[in-house]
Amino acid sequence: MKRPLLILLMLIFVIPTWIQAQPYYYALEPIKVGNLAPRIKRSSPFVVGDKIITIKRAGNLIAAVNANNGSILWETPLGGVAVADVLADWRRIYIATGERSANFFIAIDLVSGRRAYYTQLPGEADRSYNSRLIQVGDLILVPVEGGVLAAYNKDDGKEAWVVELPGSIEVMVAKDDTVYLGCEKHLVALRGESGEILWDQKFGTEIAALGVVEDDLLMGMESTLYFIDRTNGQILASITLKGGKVVAGExxxxxxxxxxxxxGGYLNIVDVEERKIKDFPRLAKNAFDQPLIAGKALVFWSRNEGIFVYDLNEGVQVYIPEYSAFKPIFRVRLDQERWSLVFLNYSGHLMSIKLPRAGFVVRKLKAYENLTVFIEGVVSLYSNDTIVPTIEVRSPDGDLLWLEKMSSVTPLLRTRRTRFRFTLSKPFSYVELKVLMDEGNLSWIHRIELPYEEAVVPPPVAGSATFAVHELKSLIVGEPFEISGSLTVNVKGELELLLIGEKIISESISLGWVDAGAEKIFSVQTVPIIPGDISIKLVAKLNGSEIGETTVRGTCVQGSVIEEVSPSSINLKEGDTIKLKVKVKNRLLDGALLRIEASSNLTSKEAAxxxxxxxxxEKEVSLTLTALKSGSSQIMVKVFHKDKLVEEALVEVSVEPVVQTPPPTPIPTSPLESLWKVFAPITSLFEPYLGTMGSRIVVLGLIAGIPLAVFLGLTKLRKREEKPVPKVVEEIKPERVEIIRPKPEEVEMTRPKPVEVEEIPVLPPERPGVEIEIPTIQKELELRLDELAERLKSLRQRAEAMENEGFTGLVDRAESIRRLIDDVRIEIAERRYDYAKQLMDRLQSNMISLDRHLESLEELLGSWNKIEGRIKMMLSLWGRAPASLLTTIPENLRIIALTRFARLHPEMRLELKDDELILMEE
Structure with a gap:
């Protein structure tokens, strides 16, 4: 009885030691973001405050990760792929998407993950390795495929300017308000505020790297570093670099x-003032990118050898073997607050690994036969902290060999030298030296190699792996497929799986820690690149050593090449041209060169x-065809590979003949009409009030009345001559008559000359009546518009309240209505009243539509508890919630309800596919 109890107690104390904790240099546990292809550019992570902004699902999702604990704060679908490196500030994240038709400049709220705005780009986002967004003032600069640079206002996303450059953008840096761009063989400087090109210099080869050091502009091209005059682009001096060509980057x-x-992996250290190379240590076999400066540590990475650190205080490489296991796929970022390196690796994980705040550099080491070891070295501070370092040296058995508390190191005094000796109890191949900071916090553990041949090395553990792999389905060139199954090993450790094959893209994934005998499920995605029989080798590695392999075989065939031809049918007239867009996808062979032709018996022939x-x-080309003759036919679109027809498609075309319109026959004008044309200036004054016939009658009356008025005037003149003493009172009366304005009496009672009688038409009093009507119409429209603007304020408040409840797009709709109100005000101010009325009717219709939509959402919110319960029930029973089964709410609100449920329950790992909400498996 005592023996089994003793064994049980031993197991209780032993089992916890089997649990493998993450290495001390992990700032966060690896976070799976999805498989990434090293040859396809995607956005690198970006650190802002306590958040790491990263892509997921190969760039279709953007996510915010808590940099302290690794929790996912929010995820937002982009509708496209984040290609260029993202940019972020305290308020928003700025993203450029590309590939296919989803080419947008997007701003996302940093706290909530909601879209602030999105603007259509003039093309696909640039996919070069150094493609990134940069900020100049209040503008965000976005490189676009095909040598285009676009600038957008960061507050509202409005396009500020677009510039076409002489080549595709390979590298871009900014200094103050000036942006310098390497565009293939051109070095271009432009003003960031306006997009004005300041100068453009062409060189003999492509520009790989740029940098700005105070007043100097540096340009790397081939194996030469050039010093450029920033004012005109002229070469001032040049230096031949060591170790091959310049690596692309900043x-x-x-x-x-x-x-x-x-x-070649050489670090060329150049003094800018002297314009000389001071040193050129070789740090790796090859280099992948220009290095990153982190305080007094220089970080660089290689495709095959991992990450390296170079000490700028001492001018030596820091020996950190743990970093060789990390293979960044894109750019590495520095998390300044947590002093860690953030990047995406080849296995599709977001990594955050610690960087030493202070390290130890061995300057001299002596090992004697009596197992006494002498070490002289330097504690070097890399971060901008002030610390009091402690050195602790232990043997592999854990025996304490040396302990020393040193004086503080600061940003002004970054190094402290020391020397010490210790004696080993038995020969070891290495010792561990810990650099401890204040309160015993660990900065780094250095492994110091010792030259003893009798060193005790733990015997390697022989391991083996057992595979269970699912059969491959039919494969098509260029179409991704998955290899899935399970893997069992007989030894615990860190497990890695490699896919190797001549006709596929080789991949590797980390399966994490695995216990002996535990089954590990895996799923790896790759792409076949050559048709025929495919043999894929799966290799299992445990702690870096191969422990087993298996082979999977399948057959790959060629697939359809033509993805889309638009438009699908064409109607033209003779002489017209049409741009036929043909989208193709290479499902034939990796590196295939295709020729696309389009022609018919009615149009011209075009090829590309x-x-x-x-x-x-995928690639899309535009073919311009001209209609040559009329009729109906079909345009034949053919795709050739090595002069062999591989696929064709038909597009219906109809060409109409051009009908010559005969010149209009002149209509003879009657004498009466000719007469009215003479009096048109007079009749036009009366037409708005009396109509055409009434105005003509008035003119006829005037024509008939003028001779009569002249005759009466002459008659009165004769009477006055017979009676030379007229009464003066009679002459004052016409002034009273003018105040009352009886027009006929005014003509009879006035005694001026006959010429003055002709100037009495009713024109001056009536003309102001036309001008008075315009302000009246304007005032009515403005009053109506003010009422609508007040209603919009209420609608916007309701829209904001609904968005806070998880509904999206409502504030954007209210904002579009506000912009329409501004358009109406402009039309009223410019007196285009008819068009203003049309816009106002459309405005009122949009407001009614938004009001009804908000009412339906408010009703939905009122019954949300029942709807939420029904969705939870469907998810628990079937793992999915179809929109068609939400019969208690209108059909147009069902997808909206599912979307809100997914937003309110991020812990459930939900995904909306088509019209179903699906519960993703762990």
């Missing part, structure tokens, strides 16, 4: 020294070459 600097990586294309790569 050249970093510290003070007056700049650090340039070359393809595309490629070479990678397997699965």
């Amino acid at each position: 050249i970093p600097h510290v003070g007056k020294r700049t650090y340039v990586m070359t393809t 070459n595309v490629g070479p294309l990678k397997a699965g790569e």
